[in-house]
Amino acid sequence: MARHAFTSEYLASQVAGSCRIEGIRVSARQEQTICDVIDGKADSKAMRRKLVAQFQANNKAMVAVG
Numbered sequence: 001m002a003r004h005a006f007t008s009e010y011l012a013s014q015v016a017g018s019c020r021i022e023g024i025r026v027s028a029r030q031e032q033t034i035c036d037v038i039d040g041k042a043d044s045k046a047m048r049r050k051l052v053a054q055f056q057a058n059n060k061a062m063v064a065v066g
Helices: 008-021 028-039 044-065
Strands: none
Touching (some): 008 028
């Protein structure tokens, strides 16, 4: 039985497809980011920290206004 090596593009498309099945929109740019994480070109932990900081800042701004 032959073993197939999955490319990062294939894996990213599978992740994006699973998200889409659940109703989550995944843009081509987001799919490329997934591919970059798989390839090790992007640091997922740093990306998560950046997003958390961004949402915390937005939440603080909303509380200050409200």
